[in-house]
Amino acid sequence: MNDEIIRLVNVTKEYDGVQVLDNINLYILRNEFITLLGPSGCGKTTTLRIIGGFESVTSGDVLFEGKRINDLPPYKRKVNTVFQQYALFPHMNVFENIAFGLRIKKMDDKTIQSKVRQVMELMNLAGFEKRNIDSLSGGQKQRVAIARAIVNEPDVLLLDEPLAALDLKLRKEMQIELKKIQQRLGITFVFVTHDQEEALTMSDTIVVMNQGRIQQIGTPIDIYNEPKNKFVADFIGESNILDGIMLRDYLVHFHGRDFECVDKGFAPEEPVDVVIRPEDLKVVPEQEGMLTGVVQSVIFKGVHYEMMIKSSEFLWMVHSTLMEEVGSTVGLTLRPNDIHIMKKVRQD
Amino acid sequence: MKKKLLTYPYLLWMIIFTIIPLFLVLYFSVVQTDQFGTRFTSEHLARVFEPIYLKVIFRSIALALVSTFFCLVIGYPMAMILASRELKKRDILVILFVLPMWMNFLARTYAWMTLLENNGIINQLLLTLGLPTLNILYTDKAVILGMVYNFLPFMVLPIYSVLRKIDRSLLEAAEDLGATPVSTFFKVIFPLSLPGVVSGIIMVFMPAVTTFVISRLLGGGHYMLIGNLIEQQFLATGNWGFGSALSLILMAFLLLTMGIMSRTDKDREGGRLW
Numbered sequence: 001m002n003d004e005i006i007r008l009v010n011v012t013k014e015y016d017g018v019q020v021l022d023n024i025n026l027y028i029l030r031n032e033f034i035t036l037l038g039p040s041g042c043g044k045t046t047t048l049r050i051i052g053g054f055e056s057v058t059s060g061d062v063l064f065e066g067k068r069i070n071d072l073p074p075y076k077r078k079v080n081t082v083f084q085q086y087a088l089f090p091h092m093n094v095f096e097n098i099a100f101g102l103r104i105k106k107m108d109d110k111t112i113q114s115k116v117r118q119v120m121e122l123m124n125l126a127g128f129e130k131r132n133i134d135s136l137s138g139g140q141k142q143r144v145a146i147a148r149a150i151v152n153e154p155d156v157l158l159l160d161e162p163l164a165a166l167d168l169k170l171r172k173e174m175q176i177e178l179k180k181i182q183q184r185l186g187i188t189f190v191f192v193t194h195d196q197e198e199a200l201t202m203s204d205t206i207v208v209m210n211q212g213r214i215q216q217i218g219t220p221i222d223i224y225n226e227p228k229n230k231f232v233a234d235f236i237g238e239s240n241i242l243d244g245i246m247l248r249d250y251l252v253h254f255h256g257r258d259f260e261c262v263d264k265g266f267a268p269e270e271p272v273d274v275v276i277r278p279e280d281l282k283v284v285p286e287q288e289g290m291l292t293g294v295v296q297s298v299i300f301k302g303v304h305y306e307m308m309i310k311s312s313e314f315l316w317m318v319h320s321t322l323m324e325e326v327g328s329t330v331g332l333t334l335r336p337n338d339i340h341i342m343k344k345v346r347q348d
Numbered sequence: 349m350k351k352k353l354l355t356y357p358y359l360l361w362m363i364i365f366t367i368i369p370l371f372l373v374l375y376f377s378v379v380q381t382d383q384f385g386t387r388f389t390s391e392h393l394a395r396v397f398e399p400i401y402l403k404v405i406f407r408s409i410a411l412a413l414v415s416t417f418f419c420l421v422i423g424y425p426m427a428m429i430l431a432s433r434e435l436k437k438r439d440i441l442v443i444l445f446v447l448p449m450w451m452n453f454l455a456r457t458y459a460w461m462t463l464l465e466n467n468g469i470i471n472q473l474l475l476t477l478g479l480p481t482l483n484i485l486y487t488d489k490a491v492i493l494g495m496v497y498n499f500l501p502f503m504v505l506p507i508y509s510v511l512r513k514i515d516r517s518l519l520e521a522a523e524d525l526g527a528t529p530v531s532t533f534f535k536v537i538f539p540l541s542l543p544g545v546v547s548g549i550i551m552v553f554m555p556a557v558t559t560f561v562i563s564r565l566l567g568g569g570h571y572m573l574i575g576n577l578i579e580q581q582f583l584a585t586g587n588w589g590f591g592s593a594l595s596l597i598l599m600a601f602l603l604l605t606m607g608i609m610s611r612t613d614k615d616r617e618g619g620r621l622w
Contacts, residue, residue, distance in 0.1 A: 054523075083520070085515075085517060091540055
């Protein structure tokens with residue numbers, strides 16, 4: 001309780017009668033890197049804007065250090081935001097953009113100078129003080145936007161898809177850099193993204209959202225290895241998802257045969273979703289396989305090959321470092337703890 | 349090269365209606381025609397700087413500045429209201445605002461004469477309310493009122509169009525960084541709207557400094573502005589030379605002020621509406 005900084009309690013949000021957030025309950029710990037992850041329109045940005053104070057809630061409460069802040073305007077909140085399109089002030093140079101928050105606080109010039117320089121150093125922006133915003137590249141604007149926010153030493157930094165506009169290589173660099181900055185400054189980062197890989201790389205905690213609801217909250221490892229439902233499994237990483245029936249504890253039926261598994265606690269004969277990660281399927285010679293199939297396609301992905309293998313009408317996605325010929329018949333095996341069983345959720 | 353052909357009609361238009369008249373004004377202002385023939389003279393231009401005429405010029409500029417100031421003070425908040433995101437039925441409001449401009453300029457100014465008359469509607473109303481009457485017709489107050497009324501849309505529209513284009517996320521960013529709505533206005537909104545303000549000022553100041561109809565009708569004829577003076581030279585006294593010289597000096601003055609003002613409007617953002 002002591003470590004909690006923000007809590008959303010039963011938060012719902014409607015726009016013109018359309019529900020965009022449905023009963024969101026979430027707490028954010030001090031100094032954690034938490035990511036709101038989901039497809040576009042899932043409500044992740046709205047959630048962030050509610051924390052920032054740019055949107056009101058239709059019902060529910062927003063708590064900051066235990067105090068209700070529903071009606072507190074953004075300029076009174078101890079959070080700062082890095083906006084998706086950076087929102088840098090075009091009529092100010094880099095230095096003045098970063099100094100904006102400090103000038104508003106009426107700090108003396110000397111303090112402003114030293115604070116801004118320090119942050120510019122941290123963000124690798126030294127020498128850019130007098131530069132015009134229009135003359136900066138996307139990556140540089142990104143750094144200025146982050147510098148402008150963190151110079152205010154907020155308790156919480158909100159980041160709304162800050163890396164979406166950068167190219168892949170720059171994005172990867174910034175991911176690592178942001179994580180480092182977060183650890184060095186020791187402030188809470190609330191990060192919004194639709195990129196599951198980005199979320200897995202950077203976060204301490206991931207909140208997977210869909211259709212205005214939280215689907216799962218957990219560490220990246222939890223979310224990846226133990227997805228709670230079909231949506232999470234499908235959204236985080238690649239998945240083979242099959243319909244199955246739970247025969248009894250530790251035994252599941254799918255793909256025309258029974259498999260041993262590690263899950264229990266389902267009703268007898270309960271229909272379930274079975275999720276198997278492509279890298280958990282092992283390609284073996286035909287006669288040794290639990291299943292057999294014909295290789296339909298092979299795509300080189302760098303570290304591994306992505307193969308589509310057809311076995312009695314189901315197309316398996318398999319990741320392997322060894323390539324099989326297209327058209328060849330191979331066997332597939334999987335271990336009990338590679339089989340993830342999920343309760344069916346009604347998708348409405 | 350074919351594209352060049354398309355520009356010829358416009359070129360012709362500009363030569364006939366802009367360049368030739370300009371040269372004629374220049375010509376008349378520096379020549380003198382009498383029984384000895386036509387010769388060059390600096391007499392007309394020198395006469396412009398006689399104290400009696402300088403006084404008229406200064407009065408015109410002063411009145412135009414005051415009118416421009418009032419247009420800005422009234423127009424900016426108006427533009428902000430029109431541009432505000434919360435505003436519903438914005439189009440109707442904008443049309444209502446522009447609608448009077450569709451009426452004849454003279455008719456609108458005559459209407460003010462009737463309103464401002466000693467026994468006019470305004471004074472009747474003030475009398476029934478038991479308030480002191482307003483006797484401003486044929487004073488500079490009435491002239492300023494007429495200018496502000498007639499030229500206000502030229503201030504509001506460029507500011508409105510610049511305000512509409514300001515990215516809302518900039519305002520959110522300012523608020524996020526701790527700026528109250530008031531400091532957001534002074535640190536972000538106003539500086540970003542300056543191009544619109546500059547073109548608004550130009551659009552109002554130019555017609556205000558050259559008007560002769562408003563000063564004649566609401567100023568009552570005996571109230572001389574430079575516009576009236578020029579009109580008089582051409583239509584009443586027939587002194588084309590002096591009239592041209594006055595026009596030339598006025599033009600030079602306007603060019604100079606516009607040049608200075610438009611430096612701040614690098615992108616010509618405010619002017620795009622026109």
